[in-house]
Amino acid sequence: MPDAPRVLIVDDHPLFRDALETALECAFPSGAEATHASNLSGALDILRSHPVDLILLDLNLGDCAEFEGLTTLLAAEPGCPIVVVSATETPKAFQMAGALGAAGYLPKSMSLEDLSAALATTLDGGTWFPKTNGTHLPASPAAERIASLTPAQRRVLAGLSAGLLNKQIAHEMDISVATVKAHMTAIFRKLGANNRTQALLIYQEDTSVGSASNA
Template identity: 35%
Template structure:
């Protein structure tokens, strides 16, 4: 199993690589220091099964690098590492296509458990919090979106037009309209404005839930 690890710090890449290869004997890791390097490795057709990407890569403007990788390899799950332990950041990461969000403050065992969840096709953080409580229904509706639908939703929140979204995702305007319609249906709203409002409320609910857990 080939795992791609991308972080701007060589020491962190080395530590993460050793951790993964020790915990998963069949795993072999490729390393990258920038989004451009990751794209090149993916284009080489190495059969990468999982990507572990640091949020603060030099050529990644916010979460745009994550969107770029989701487009380049839509079938490869991505776990985003971050120095911020924030439910709001985690929410945005999932909207942009991440299957997992792991703060670097996580313990070794918790990190490996999160990786296992994603490798099994799941989402981390899960739909149930550490105290067994279900996450808000609005959050679960966002979780039901496909990777492309999450990208479209994130673009809607940024105020992008259909033409801008089509350009970013490298698809036709018609395809964007189909995705927008699907997003509205799954979120149970009737307009783009309502979708944006509900998404922002969902961010607030995630942040409030994280505060309550703390």
Template identity: 40%
Template sequence: MRQTLSATLNAGVQDAASFAELMLCLESNAQIELVFLDLNMPGNHGLAGLTTIRNQFPDVLVIVVSANEQLDVIARSMSFGASAYVPKSTPLPEIILAVEAVLAGDSWLPSHLLTALSNRPNRLHQEFATKLGQLTPQQFKVLRCIADGLLNKQIAFELQVQETTVKQHVSAILRKLGVINRTQAGVLFHDMLRADDEDNLPAQDTF
């Protein structure tokens, strides 16, 4: 699928076999404009990968690719900054249309999903997305560590910062998210960014 996309788009397409590789690609190549993000690629947990990219690389456009067509997951993906949501069953000509629309500054969804989502309320998703947007990249990393159950000392080691710095970030995170403790922050993060896949197996096609 990657080879077909590359040939059809007549442009260089870089591969990333895991989310960690994808982040390295983005960090080392400022020319990347668009990312196809597989929700089920190794290292990507639900919508956390999407929000990580949008937080650390706000100028990079993201097209989410998944076999998951749950309306709630799609609605949250779009609320959290995806420019398009492309089911893996989408014919190649439609994928090309999605790319063209996104590069032109528009969002894109298959017509049947657009119709299904048109009357679906997503106020809570949008509010959470707004709150996440208030976090600095470092605060976002701390939040992910909190959600993974790490203590301040462990977070400081992971991010190579002082523990007092971590405590300052935690205080700011709680204030911006409107929660009273780190447990609530972690639960909110996991609940909002989960995207239960149809099979929970590693995807065969990653971008």
């Protein structure tokens, strides 16, 4: 565990960003460096020049919804643990986050003490997910297929979902257009898709939990 962990808090609610920073201070009395972003694009901008040890991510932001932000950040920062922090508190959401590769899922209803303990656990290399009273939901076919993609393939798929052209994805990832096309071929094979439209439908199924919550 880093002595002074660098944490990126991605949440569009200032009060809850402050609450998370307070939880970090309780978990790490010697100090933690917290950086804030209110949306996904802001988080990606910060990560380009500011490496972090942990990302705390709200599910629904102004420029993304449900698990779109998680899959995008997992692709952009494959070595960094990402913990979902959300008001969506359903077993399906917990299971989906874990299947996609999140290091944890912290409901916003948690007490400050529990938040602090969970943050310490994830920064120490562990995982933290809510107990679900024995409820177990099998991973959806879409989640399993998305989880099988490499970080680079997930990033290409996220770019496709954002409406980017192959040359734009290539520029964002600093790779050739030919490499993007090779990734797309592998993505179609793993997802069982014949074209971009089918791949996007599978991706959209994966990134939706069908929740009425907006936080």
